[in-house]
Amino acid sequence: MGFWIVVFKFFDIYLTKGYNRNIIWQEALNVEEKEISQAVIGRLPRYLRYLGELKDEGVERISSQELSRIMNVTASQIRQDFNHFGGFGQQGYGYNVEYLYTEIGKILGIDQTHKLIIVGVGHLGQALANYMNFERRGFLVRGLFDQNPELTGTLVRGIPVRPMEELESFIGENDIDIGVLTIPKEGAVPVSKRLVDCGIKAIWNFAHVDLEVPDGVQVENVHLSDSLMKLSYNITRFEKEQG
Amino acid sequence: MGFWIVVFKFFDIYLTKGYNRNIIWQEALNVEEKEISQAVIGRLPRYLRYLGELKDEGVERISSQELSRIMNVTASQIRQDFNHFGGFGQQGYGYNVEYLYTEIGKILGIDQTHKLIIVGVGHLGQALANYMNFERRGFLVRGLFDQNPELTGTLVRGIPVRPMEELESFIGENDIDIGVLTIPKEGAVPVSKRLVDCGIKAIWNFAHVDLEVPDGVQVENVHLSDSLMKLSYNITRFEKEQG
DNA sequence: GCTATATTGTTTTCATGTGCACAAAAAACT
DNA sequence: AGTTTTTTGTGCACATGAAAACAATATAGC
Numbered sequence: 001m002g003f004w005i006v007v008f009k010f011f012d013i014y015l016t017k018g019y020n021r022n023i024i025w026q027e028a029l030n031v032e033e034k035e036i037s038q039a040v041i042g043r044l045p046r047y048l049r050y051l052g053e054l055k056d057e058g059v060e061r062i063s064s065q066e067l068s069r070i071m072n073v074t075a076s077q078i079r080q081d082f083n084h085f086g087g088f089g090q091q092g093y094g095y096n097v098e099y100l101y102t103e104i105g106k107i108l109g110i111d112q113t114h115k116l117i118i119v120g121v122g123h124l125g126q127a128l129a130n131y132m133n134f135e136r137r138g139f140l141v142r143g144l145f146d147q148n149p150e151l152t153g154t155l156v157r158g159i160p161v162r163p164m165e166e167l168e169s170f171i172g173e174n175d176i177d178i179g180v181l182t183i184p185k186e187g188a189v190p191v192s193k194r195l196v197d198c199g200i201k202a203i204w205n206f207a208h209v210d211l212e213v214p215d216g217v218q219v220e221n222v223h224l225s226d227s228l229m230k231l232s233y234n235i236t237r238f239e240k241e242q243g
Numbered sequence: 244m245g246f247w248i249v250v251f252k253f254f255d256i257y258l259t260k261g262y263n264r265n266i267i268w269q270e271a272l273n274v275e276e277k278e279i280s281q282a283v284i285g286r287l288p289r290y291l292r293y294l295g296e297l298k299d300e301g302v303e304r305i306s307s308q309e310l311s312r313i314m315n316v317t318a319s320q321i322r323q324d325f326n327h328f329g330g331f332g333q334q335g336y337g338y339n340v341e342y343l344y345t346e347i348g349k350i351l352g353i354d355q356t357h358k359l360i361i362v363g364v365g366h367l368g369q370a371l372a373n374y375m376n377f378e379r380r381g382f383l384v385r386g387l388f389d390q391n392p393e394l395t396g397t398l399v400r401g402i403p404v405r406p407m408e409e410l411e412s413f414i415g416e417n418d419i420d421i422g423v424l425t426i427p428k429e430g431a432v433p434v435s436k437r438l439v440d441c442g443i444k445a446i447w448n449f450a451h452v453d454l455e456v457p458d459g460v461q462v463e464n465v466h467l468s469d470s471l472m473k474l475s476y477n478i479t480r481f482e483k484e485q486g
Numbered sequence: 487g488c489t490a491t492a493t494t495g496t497t498t499t500c501a502t503g504t505g506c507a508c509a510a511a512a513a514a515c516t
Numbered sequence: 517a518g519t520t521t522t523t524t525g526t527g528c529a530c531a532t533g534a535a536a537a538c539a540a541t542a543t544a545g546c
Contacts, residue, residue, distance in 0.1 A: 037502075037503080038473075039502085040503095041473055041477075045472045046469065048472070065523075074504075074505060074506090075523095076504075076507095077503095079523090079525065080503095080505095080526085082524095083524085083526080087525075090511085090513090090524070091510070091523050091525075092514080092522050093512065093513065093523075093524085094522085094524080095524090108473075108476045109475040109476055110472060110475060112479075114478070122370065122373075123370030123373055124370040126370075127365065127370050128467075133451070133468060134468070137468065177478065201481075202474050202477070204470070204471060208376070218474055218478055220471070220477075222467065222470055223288070223289075224374075224465065225380065226285075226289065227465055228382060228447060229287070229288045229291070229351045229353060230281075230284055230285060231421065231445050231447055231461055232382075233284050233287070233351045234445070234461040235420065235421075235445050236355075242459075280532080280533080282532085282534095283533095306493060307493075307494075308492095308493080317535060319534075320534065322493090322495065323495090323496090323533095323534080323535095325495095326495060326496080331494095332493080333494070333541085334493050334494040334495075334540070334541045334542045334543085335491075335494075335542035335543040336492085336493070336543065337493065338494090
């Protein structure tokens, strides 16, 4: 690998002028990659979705301009976003859809499988357990847990519901990455502590409460009420504007 | 300009001391309110949650500094955010919790009731229909709709599931504000068109597809896959950083 | 009542994010 | 092979957002 980098450097200066200097510079000197903002990351899944559709339609290549028309964003933003991760495109040609799709997938980590458990088998927990799209993307539901003893042993999509007591042992034995919290807010904080203590890597939190976790544990909150209130605000705002 | 300042200064000091200057200024000159960014709006529900908790604990007043400690944001941001909507606070005192809670609630429109229907009575639709917290906030589930004829007539929390054919008439007769889409992406676009044609004010979209709606119809997307992919990205990023 | 203290509202500064414009480079055409 | 066209990558300027600093003003203590 180091050898190749040196070769690149040679080409860069003396032969292939213009090849992305930053990348070579960073790789050659092993400088830490500059952190990519969450604003950019937040847009990647949407790119992935559109690229997937294009791929399914058999489109081989696409320019930033055409993609910008389809997605209703500026072509400039598309180019800048993609360029954060290296030169995916080719001047005068555009971007190869399949390649770009794969690369963005890799960046998002969906080329790897993630094992998850769902804590709280209410309607929402069941909805997520049954949502096949996650499985397609490599997110595998491995365990279900619920406080309610009546649910223990019942099957949801073939997966048995386990009592909360088995949480720690199950995580340890099954190498779980992600814990999904679909429980009322009262239980969320203590359960999140237990998950963290088991060494879980990430928590996908649907409880309407802020979780405090140590650095290194990733948390993604889905606060449905917040989303609904934003909608409510915008309804009122629009009505006021119209007078 | 100088003249007006004198006038409102007069009112301020001698009559309605403390009444928000900006509002008077804007009203007097009929200046259009400056648009408030979605970044600010997005933070309001979180403020509301914390203020609600403080209120329940019997806390009467709070300073931006103390709130900033609790919420892990800067005091400056809190003051700026609140000040967008007028002077909620008082120098040397802080903010009255109850008053602030009420005002933010009004801004978000949860002092009014919103009538909604849920289209798609799968697990997710049922989860939302059963979620009592929305009702407490004035979001009333008035109708459920599903394509599947086997579901027609069945009750979810006492509400009968209706066939899709009744969508238009039901919305018209029941004065529905918000349509919730919990259906697969294939159906989302046509259904959203039907909702828009009925004059619905807003769509809360859980289908993994972008909806195109005319100006004036509010859309709030909840793309669960996107959220999960962001989590996945951050897991990988952290592991890379650690080496 | 006067002074010291607390705390907001506002101005200023700094950082981040986005759009535009152009140079570089590949492809397409002749 | 040379020229034109296409289209990326990138520097730059502008807009937006957030933090810091400060001025205004209310409270609290004496």
